[in-house]
Every structure is written in C-alpha cells, then in structure tokens.
Amino acid sequence: MPTLSVFMDVPLAHKLEGSLLKTYKQDDYPNKIFLAYRVCMTNEGHPWVSLVVQKTRLQISQDPSLNYEYLPTMGLKSFIQASLALLFGKHSQAIVENRVGGVHTVGDSGAFQLGVQFLRAWHKDARIVYIISSQKELHGLVFQDMGFTVYEYSVWDPKKLCMDPDILLNVVESKQIFPFFDIPCQGLYTSDLEEDTRILQYFVSQGFEFFCSQSLSKNFGIYDEGVGMLVVVAVNNQQLLCVLSQLEGLAQALWLNPPNTGARVITSILCNPALLGEWKQSLKEVVENIMLTKEKVKEKLQLLGTPGSWGHITEQSGTHGYLGLNSQQVEYLVRKKHIYIPKNGQINFSCINANNINYITEGINEAVLLTESSEMCLPKEKKTLIGIKL
C-alpha cells in the first residue's frame, strides 16, 4: 500500500473567477443584489429563455422518431449549416464559394480551446496575442495558460464613437495577426441579426481568413447546453477542408462528440420560418426591454442630481455595459449597499428591474457623492477580436 500521496505537490488553486458570486451567496443581507450574471435575466429575475425554445424542447421530447445516437465528432451537420447562414447571411459569397465551415463545439469556451490548440499545432512560433476589446480577463486566461503573452489593444474611433473597422483592418494587416472573432450573443446587441455580425461580413469582403467563436446559448436561452461552433473562413475550399480535418482530430481527443440537445432545439427553430420569426420577435423584446431599463437608470440618476454625465449608459448596446464607476465607487456599492458589481464596473443591465431599480440608482448616487471622484477610463469596444501574431 502506498504511503505518500501522488498529489502531495499539488496546492489548492487560487480562484480567479466566481468569487463575487460566492460572496453574494454567503451574504445574509435581505436586499442584496447581484448585477454580474452572465445570462440575460427576465423582469422577474429569472434566466431568460426564448418562449419558442420551451415549445420546441417539449415538441422534441415527444417525438418518438428521433434517436439519441452519438453525434459525429464534427457535430450536427444541419446545425452547422443553419448557424453559418445565421452568422454570414444565407447569400454570403464565402458560403457560396464553399470556403466557410465550422466545428460544433462545447460552447464558446470549447471553440476557443479548439482554435487555440490548432494554432499552437500549426504555428508553433506564435506566442503573442492582442485582445482588442475590454474582455481581457475572460479570454486572456485561456491564452496565458497555453503560453501566450497577452496584450490589450484599442481601435476606438473617438470621433465616430465606435470601433472603426478600417483601423481594425489596418492593425491586423500591419501587425500580421490572425483574427479570432468572438460572437457570443448575435441578436442581443441591436436585435438586428445582420448588424450584430457586420464586422465579419467586412473581413470576408476584404478576403481575410479567420476563426470565429460563435455561441448560441445566450441568444436562445439554452445556457446549460453550451451550444457553440468554431467557425473557419479560408481562402478556398481546399484549404478549408484541410483545416477542418485537422480540427476533427483535435476535437476527437477533447470530447469526441459534442452534446446534441441544445443544437437540435436551435436547428429546429432556425430551419422553420414560423419558429424563426418567433425567435427574432423574442430577441427584439429583450433588447427593447434592456434599452428601456438603461433609459430609466439614466433618468433616475439625472433626477437624483448624481454628479457626472450618464449618457454612456444608453449609448452602449447589449445586455452588459459599463456604469462608468471607479473602483472606490464599486467597492462602496458592494460593501455598503450589498449591490454586487465586478471591479471593472461592467454590469448586466437585464438584472435591473422594477423591484430593484430605485435601490440601485440611489446606491450609485450615494457611492458617487460619498467617494472621491477620479478620472475614469471607460472601456469602449463592445465587440471582441482576438489577434494572434503568427
């Protein structure tokens, strides 16, 4: 019988994420509020699910003709086709030219893991990653763990108040970096599916090759299934098939078969015009609701006379956005008001509803009045591009 542990050199890992939620859960204060959920919340404070998803899920579970066999390693073929059409548009030139493909993955994290493994295998000297966004924490760690040096980069156009695609393109060309886009919730930014992926169309039109992590968990409300895809755009079909065949080998070792349930539900919706219409309508309602919440937060802060300009709140699209608070103010909200906000001040606006909006805005007012104000650099980019220097 062995006497020493094989694991004796293994220390307890330092937890980087999730500690805010943990502290929130351990807090006994009755009016505590958590504003950092990853998922979109309803006005009643539950994770949002598109109604058409519930209907489709029930329909599928009652269908005796379906089988529950392993999916191929590449995933559900109809799901890949439908998701690519959603991302690029049905009549995309790149789709017509057969130079766009994808591997069905376990969520967007799975797509990043797979893509990074591929780049490490075929561009062994690649060691530098530029993250063009404010999402360094989330994605940076995966790259750091795989031995990359991570730099942040901004391509914000201060005149147009947006991310300038031309600046972005120049950066990519001049630094010879390979673009790896992240589309985590198409349709939840502007509710216009096409508008939300315009940057991809632009890169395709300019003849670029790239990877893209596409997640369909958030915009359908199927969070627990991790429905994702690693999208590959190549210069031609021959190169695409080579890349996909190598990715298949990597996916085989990672999980062998991706999970089916979520992809099956989503494919049923995307391939049925009536269900597709219902889904689009549900996205519209969510986005309108979030915009309304942001308007109300801005108005209430202005009515309270809270120092500062709060226009940036409504200028941001999507579920998540910056309050524009400094770290002292964030700390005040967490410690004194039991309003849980990440250190960077980026909150999930769908967590704010009629029941908590007054408490939250009054809390923000108090935090701004009672703490020292300091210059705040508000992160600008909403979309994430990860550039790998090859």
Next chain:
Amino acid sequence: MPTLSVFMDVPLAHKLEGSLLKTYKQDDYPNKIFLAYRVCMTNEGHPWVSLVVQKTRLQISQDPSLNYEYLPTMGLKSFIQASLALLFGKHSQAIVENRVGGVHTVGDSGAFQLGVQFLRAWHKDARIVYIISSQKELHGLVFQDMGFTVYEYSVWDPKKLCMDPDILLNVVESKQIFPFFDIPCQGLYTSDLEEDTRILQYFVSQGFEFFCSQSLSKNFGIYDEGVGMLVVVAVNNQQLLCVLSQLEGLAQALWLNPPNTGARVITSILCNPALLGEWKQSLKEVVENIMLTKEKVKEKLQLLGTPGSWGHITEQSGTHGYLGLNSQQVEYLVRKKHIYIPKNGQINFSCINANNINYITEGINEAVLLTESSEMCLPKEKKTLIGIKL
C-alpha cells in the same frame, strides 16, 4: 488583402477512425450489416434507450420550475454525488472519509483529456503509459497525441481465465504507475452494478490513489449528451480538494460549463428508488438479451460444423466481444459478405438479431472454411486500466 493562405502548410489529416462506417454507408449491397456500432442496439436495430430515460426526459421538459442556467464548471453537484455512489456503493469507506470526488465532464473522452492534462501539469516527467486492456487504439491515441509513449500490458491469469487483480496490483506497485481506470458502461457487463466495478473497490481497499473515467451515456442510452465524470480518489480530503481545485481551472479553459441535459435525466433516475428500479431492470433485460444472442451464435456455428472452438463467445461479458477471427477471415466477411467488422474482430453483439443471425453465422462459417486458418491471439482483458508511470 492577404494573398497567401495562413493555412497553406496544413495538410488533410489522415483519418484513423470512422472509415469502416463510411465504407459501410457507401456500400450499395442491400443486405450489408454493420457490427461495429459503439452503442447498444435493440432487436429492431435501433440504438437502445432505457425506457425510464424517455419517461424522465418528457417529465423534465414539462417541468416549468426548472431553469436552464449555466452549470458550475465542476458540474451538477447532485449528479456527481449520485454517480459516485453508483460507482463505489453508497456506504463506501472512501466516500464516508470524503476522499473521493469528481468533475462532471463532456463524456469519457472529456474525462481522459482533463485527467491527462492534470498529470502533464503536475508530473511533467511522466512520459510512459501502460494500457492494460485490448483498447489500445481508442485511448492510446489521446496519450500519444500528448507526447506519451504507449505500451500494452496483459495481466490475464490463464488458470482462472480472468484478469487477476493481485497481478494487476503488483504491476502497479512494482512499476510505480498511477492507475487511470475506465468504466464506460457499468451494468452492461454483468447487469450487476456492484460486480462491474469490483476492481475499483479493491484498489480503494488497498489504499491506492487513482483517477477513473466514468461514462453514463451508454448504460442509460443517452449517447448524444456525453455524460461523464473524472473521478478522483485521494489519500485524504485535503489532497482531494487540492486536486479538484486544479482540475476546475483546467475544465474552465476546456469547456467552462459541462452540458446539463443528460446529467439531469440521469440524476433524476438515480435519486428516485422507483425509477432506479426500472433502470436496473432494463439493464438486466439488455444483458440477458445479449447473452442469448451469443448463445445462439455459438450454437449456430456448432450446428454448421464451423471448425474451431466457439466457447469464447459466451465466456465474454458485455455488449462488445471478440469473434476470434483472424485478419484474413475478417477481410473475407467485409469484402465478400458485406458484413462490416473491425480488423481486430471485436464486434458489438447487440447488432445481431433474428433478422441477420443466419446470414452472419453462415458468413463466418464460409470465411473460416475458405481462408487459411492461422494462430489467433485472442485479447483477454475486458476492463481497461491505464497506468501512467510517474
């Protein structure tokens, strides 16, 4: 605009697996038969699903109280507890001592990937793997891809006609190897859940630390969800928590959240005595049916007077087993009879039913009579142990 492909050095990957199925699908012969499906098949030739699974799945999809939020990175807690109790028994000393834990993974491949990543990170010098089983192809590739040298090893006791746990234990001790068990379908070997994991109990009782990949996809018939767990047995709770915390970090980068649906269905069944009873009964029926099929195959071959002893067919337990044919005979069956069998002659006996048994046994008879007979080394071990030299 870039002119050269970033992927121009990437060749088409050489496909190792799946080509037999592909050839089968492309075959136009009307009576073609595929005997290498990974899943358990019904007498009607469909993938087997435990009836209680279908019932539970429907019940879950009709439950409005459930949410579909992301699972924690470690997975569904109740699933982990229920699956560990299934594996070790509810009153296992190791469970009572809090030194057994698990990470909910994307199938058994995910469990292997996660476990191997951990061992690479914490035992950087480990480079040699012993695979004690006949499953070198399946598991060996994952280890080879990660830079290990893979050796096959046998611990068959020719007198007792079984894998001798004492020989196994001596091997593990003398070579200082870390055991990584594979339990892909508990209950589908003998239909006795406890009997099918006795080797684990034995190693626990001897005070060993080990990993185990546990899959619950095959024994419930939820193939398309990849329900797995990486099981960790440590010498004490403190070491266990350290290992689990490091595994959490690795799982975060791999898929962040494991898929929920399959685990939710299985947990509902394992935690409800009535449903659990139904599931056990369904396992019993499957195993009895497979044994009956094997008996019939043996009888028919004996009636046909096929040269050779066919007792080994009924001596093997589980869905998959060896026919004991040499490579020439296998090739004859594939080429001449359109009966698709892997090169090693291991078939899925649940693919044989009343409709095809005569054609198959007559084919085997023909193959044996018409090809030269040669010494056959029949792989013996049914259970897989992967030993990593630390």
